Amino acid sequence: xxxxxxSFEAVDKRYGDTIALNDIxxxxxxxxxxxxxxxxxxxxxxxxRILAGFTSATSGEIKFKGQKINxxxxxxxxxxxxxxxxxxxxxxxxxxxxxxxLSLRKVPKAEIRQRVLEALRLVQLTGYDDREIAELSGGQQxxxxxARAIVNEPExxxxxxxLSALDAKLRTAMQVELRQLQxxxxxxxxxxxxxxxxxxxxxDEIFVMNNGKILQQGNPVDIYDEPINHFVAxxxxxxxxxxxxxxxxxxxxFVGKEFECADAGMRPDxxxxxxxxxxxxxxxxxxxxxxxxxxxxxxxxxxxxxxxxHDSANNQWLIHAVHKxxxxxxxxxxxxxxxxxxxxxxxxxxxxxxxxxTYEGEEE
Amino acid sequence: MKRFNPAYSFLYxxxxxxxxxxxLVLIVxxxxxxxxxxxxxANYQAYFxxxxxxxxxxxxxxxxxxxxxxxxxxSYPTAYWLNQTKNKQLWLLLIILPTWxxxxxxxxxxxxxxxxxxxxxxxxxFVGIGPQQLLFTNASFIFVAAYIEIPFMILPIFNAIDExxxxxxxxxxxxxxxxxxxxxxxxxxxxxxxxxxxVQAVFIPSLSLFMLTRLIGGNKVITLGTAIEEHFLVTQNWxxxxxxxxxxxxxxxxxxxxxxxxxxxxxKGE
Numbered sequence: 078x079x080x081x082x083x084s085f086e087a088v089d090k091r092y093g094d095t096i097a098l099n100d101i102x103x104x105x106x107x108x109x110x111x112x113x114x115x116x117x118x119x120x121x122x123x124x125x126r127i128l129a130g131f132t133s134a135t136s137g138e139i140k141f142k143g144q145k146i147n148x149x150x151x152x153x154x155x156x157x158x159x160x161x162x163x164x165x166x167x168x169x170x171x172x173x174x175x176x177x178x179l180s181l182r183k184v185p186k187a188e189i190r191q192r193v194l195e196a197l198r199l200v201q202l203t204g205y206d207d208r209e210i211a212e213l214s215g216g217q218q219x220x221x222x223x224a225r226a227i228v229n230e231p232e233x234x235x236x237x238x239x240l241s242a243l244d245a246k247l248r249t250a251m252q253v254e255l256r257q258l259q260x261x262x263x264x265x266x267x268x269x270x271x272x273x274x275x276x277x278x279x280x281d282e283i284f285v286m287n288n289g290k291i292l293q294q295g296n297p298v299d300i301y302d303e304p305i306n307h308f309v310a311x312x313x314x315x316x317x318x319x320x321x322x323x324x325x326x327x328x329x330x331f332v333g334k335e336f337e338c339a340d341a342g343m344r345p346d347x348x349x350x351x352x353x354x355x356x357x358x359x360x361x362x363x364x365x366x367x368x369x370x371x372x373x374x375x376x377x378x379x380x381x382x383x384x385x386x387h388d389s390a391n392n393q394w395l396i397h398a399v400h401k402x403x404x405x406x407x408x409x410x411x412x413x414x415x416x417x418x419x420x421x422x423x424x425x426x427x428x429x430x431x432x433x434x435t436y437e438g439e440e441e
Numbered sequence: 442m443k444r445f446n447p448a449y450s451f452l453y454x455x456x457x458x459x460x461x462x463x464x465l466v467l468i469v470x471x472x473x474x475x476x477x478x479x480x481x482x483a484n485y486q487a488y489f490x491x492x493x494x495x496x497x498x499x500x501x502x503x504x505x506x507x508x509x510x511x512x513x514x515x516s517y518p519t520a521y522w523l524n525q526t527k528n529k530q531l532w533l534l535l536i537i538l539p540t541w542x543x544x545x546x547x548x549x550x551x552x553x554x555x556x557x558x559x560x561x562x563x564x565x566x567f568v569g570i571g572p573q574q575l576l577f578t579n580a581s582f583i584f585v586a587a588y589i590e591i592p593f594m595i596l597p598i599f600n601a602i603d604e605x606x607x608x609x610x611x612x613x614x615x616x617x618x619x620x621x622x623x624x625x626x627x628x629x630x631x632x633x634x635x636x637x638x639x640v641q642a643v644f645i646p647s648l649s650l651f652m653l654t655r656l657i658g659g660n661k662v663i664t665l666g667t668a669i670e671e672h673f674l675v676t677q678n679w680x681x682x683x684x685x686x687x688x689x690x691x692x693x694x695x696x697x698x699x700x701x702x703x704x705x706x707x708x709k710g711e
Contacts, residue, residue, distance in 0.1 A: 149612070150614070156615075167631070168631055181616065181618050
């Protein structure tokens with residue numbers, strides 16, 4: 078790739094006997110918004126810390142524009158970090174916090190002033206330059222932290238769960254703002270989060286991580302629609318996951334019936350797992366439905382009804398329905414072949430991509 | 442809410458009245474009497490009118506400053522280094538340990554170490570420099586005083602560094618600061634309260650050191666502490682001794698005020 082700015086090659090990180098990162102390989106391109114997504118303790122923050130230079134990899138290479146930077150100290154790297162707790166210096170006011178990096182580099186005073194005010198304008202904090210940090214709200218502190226990082230014009234901006242301390246409404250607003258800011262600045266963002274909604278809303282590309290490994294990489298739609306395994310399917314969005322069997326290409330059997338599907342390239346009768354997203358399931362009459370379930374509970378969520386139900390084999394089915402159902406009643410659920418996502422056991426990302434290519438080529 | 446028990450506050454108030462307020466009142470009261478028991482302002486006139494007392498005051502302040510400075514220069518790097526070590530609580534304990542030993546015992550120990558036949562002079566003779574006059578010099582007085590005060594300086598600084606959020610250091614490095622810039626622009630300003638507490642804990646007691654001036658300094662350094670001791674125990678002029686005490690108390694209040702925490706002003710000129 079021509080525009081590769083950062084690459085990790087076979088990076089491992091161990092703390093004594095515990096393995097924090099296991100064979101991490103990825104490349105980041107210039108000007109894209111990347112997200113490392115995973116539960117806490119999965120190693121996503123460790124990747125960020127290695128990239129920023131706060132800790133070093135046990136083995137493997139970290140490259141910045143093709144140059145190995147494993148041993149480059151943090152203060153020499155062209156990356157800046159927005160910390161989870163913001164780490165704004167409490168003894169400096171907003172202006173001096175944002176100017177910190179520039180004044181270290183002996184940038185002329187007038188230029189510092191102009192660039193700091195511009196950065197504050199970008200994060201919509203014009204007029205806050207002489208405030209003390211303690212006088213700011215959480216959301217404002219968060220913006221100052223972003224301004225302090227972007228004022229240095231880094232090539233890559235690292236964001237370590239910067240929205241986790243904000244309330245839900247502000248968080249959603251900041252997601253949009255961050256995404257817009259990234260587009261305007263045109264620099265690479267590497268965003269760390271455990272919030273799948275945040276990742277789906279903001280990213281060009283998501284890396285789903287668990288237990289120190291990258292499980293799947295792809296754009297939000299691919300990751301949502303084609304989760305590679307149980308963990309990814311469960312972690313990204315809500316899912317109904319049942320065991321099944323691949324009868325032959327484009328035909329899968331689960332809960333004792335056979336269904337059409339859009340997947341192929343597997344062994345006949347291979348055991349698989351089936352993912353059905355709750356919003357893809359449509360409530361209908363028992364006679365028209367592909368499956369018959371009994372409604373257990375129903376929760377009104379404003380835009381949808383969240384319905385929990387079970388089938389005759391006691392599989393749980395979560396359905397997001399536009400219309401109300403009656404608790405205790407039997408209903409039918411229908412879905413299209415495209416809604417049935419088949420996952421093989423233990424398939425790696427490369428195998429998965431290769432298999433997808435074989436049959437997606439056939440169709441054309 | 443926890444129920445407030447007035448019995449506890451009674452003990453506290455009793456303590457404050459008996460051991461803080463009453464002695465203060467007595468000292469101020471005494472300072473207005475001369476040696477034969479007449480109410481007078483002569484003690485204050487003598488103090489501020491005579492060059493001897495003012496010189497003594499300046500002397501005390503000067504030596505207290507030297508001691509505090511030396512202590513700070515040694516303590517800050519030590520506290521910083523202690524924080525990086527693995528078993529920092531253990532190392533800290535080893536530094537605090539000597540404070541459990543009586544001051545007088547430590548002073549006598551130093552007489553043994555620094556005297557003509559002491560171990561330091563044995564060593565100097567061994568390496569061919571020959572015995573030197575170490576005891577009863579200003580340098581030895583400052584050295585021993587600093588030795589005794591160091592734990593009181595290290596403790597508050599250690600705590601301040603310990604409480605420093607490590608992501609401030611990371612943030613500073615991330616923004617391009619070298620180790621030294623990180624120290625001078627982030628770590629030191631954010632631990633200044635520990636330094637202030639340490640300065641208070643060292644400077645104020647150093648103003649009135651008297652035993653060390655005698656045992657180690659050989660009475661060449663006369664501080665206000667020595668003067669108070671002389672007035673109370675030798676000349677029996679309690680009024681004059683109390684007057685110096687009042688001056689010392691005022692000096693302490695001034696130091697507390699200067700090094701105390703003040704709220705930073707909200708708006709700072711560009």
